[in-house]
Amino acid sequence: MKLPLPSFKIQILLIVLFLLLISTIFTRSFFIDEFKRYRNDINSLELEQKTHNLYHAHQNTLQKQEIEPLLSDIKQIDLATDLFEKEITLYSTFITIFIIVIVFVVFIIFLNMLTRPLSRLQAAIRKVAKGDLSVRVKEAKLSPINDLIISFNKMTDELEASRDKLIQAEKDLMWREMAQVMAHEIKNPLTPLRLSAQRLEQKYYNKSSNFDKVFTDSLEIINEEIDNLQTLVQEFSKFARMPSANYTKYNLNDQIKEIVKPYENQVDVQINLQENMPVFYGDKMQMKQVFVNLIQNALQSIKENGKISITTKYEPSKFIISVEDNGEGIQDEDINKIFRPYFTKREKGTGLGLAIVKRIVSQHNGRIDVKSEKGKGTKFTIVLTYKSINIQNSLDA
């Protein structure tokens, strides 16, 4: 079984502790050994024995009282040395432990001064990677990495400012594009309206013989263009004032089967719906809009031998619905723009269909992804993260 490695901080502490122990123990042992060597040298002199021998050799001339103090001193020195050896062994241990503790504590303090700001920096970098540019790291003036922290904070300041500018620029671009499309869409019906009015005026003042026919034709054109303008206004209003969702429980598969029926005559529609899907909880009308818009989008991109595949699948807490076609596909450079309001490459169309789809999906706590290959087709995948409800209990849409 592989043991997990301790953290970097623990590894450094263990190494430092090990080095401290080795160095202090060796130093202590060296000095104690030196003292023992000195003691042995003194003992080897055998002063006591030599003094005894001297006394016994010269007992006639030497008095006991003369020798006794000498022997007493020798004994006392020996005893004192013995005691001293014990003391230095013990006290050097105390001092060694004291030094180890102090150095270790000081080292931990300095290590914390380095690693705590590093940990804070690491956590801040993770947040920035997730998109949170508001994070700032508290400066640690005593830390050796304080300059790094200051640089990081400056960098996130600049990133935040750049992002805000970018968001604003994107908004401006969107409005400009929207205004362009609106201007184009409104201009289109205005030309035939003006021409029809001019033609009527001309025929009326010239008292033309075919005024009645011209009047009828022009009225038809005028009404048609007014209808187009009205549709444009309605779509715009619908997008701008998207109503809040009205959630009910219903069967998603049943809804899809109903929606595809009218299209079965126009194109080959294949549905692959997972059986026993849990009851879906959403706004039935809005979800109908989503599927209709996607199917319409697919129909518009299909030329000949067109096929649309719709699949549903349920994974824990997720409804996955995909709509795939084998149409003309989307250019790579346009993939990121298709969900923008008023973005369209078609001559007719408001460019609001997919923007509405995305908004509804977001309202249902979901996301929509698109994969496309030019000339081969496009696949939209919707993932809705809603809790399932037991189908036995509550199918009460």
Added chain:
Amino acid sequence: MLSALSQKITSLIIAAGSLLLSSVTGTDADFSDVNIVAEDNQIVCYASLTNCYSKDLDKIFLSGQDIKINFTVQTFEQRKKKPIYEKKFYHKIKYDLVDEYFEVFLSEKKDNFITNSLKEAKDKLARIENVETVNLDLLKFGKKYYIKLIATMQPIFFDAIKKNIDLMIYWNNKKATFSSEIFEKSVF
């Protein structure tokens, strides 16, 4: 200045450490074979000090210094703090460095004992015999008493190296004590 500071710190560490540990390995001296009997209208006691010697102490005995063990025998009435009778005496051992023999002096008997054997000298030093504790006439019937024995070692001074040594460190700084069972005069 640094040298003075480091000296102060070192002394502090040593002082703090000394509270916890000693450089000397001591023993827990105690009394054993305690016998309290009445003889000639006196209560006398016999006892031996045990577990009171070590190799370090033996070296000190061989230093030629006068080593004294002080004994105190006290008789207390139960629940009284002051003894009704107290006797203090000492046993002394001295080693003759020149002629290499031990002299043990027992102050309670004013008796000298000479031997070449360290073991015999130590046995004599640690034994108390026939030591009077209290006269029976001082005891009252119906009252309860007990006898307490205490032994300590006197510090010695090495004049050659001008160093005082507190010998009690060899007894873990604890006096040897013994308290007898409670008795009454009628027992004797």
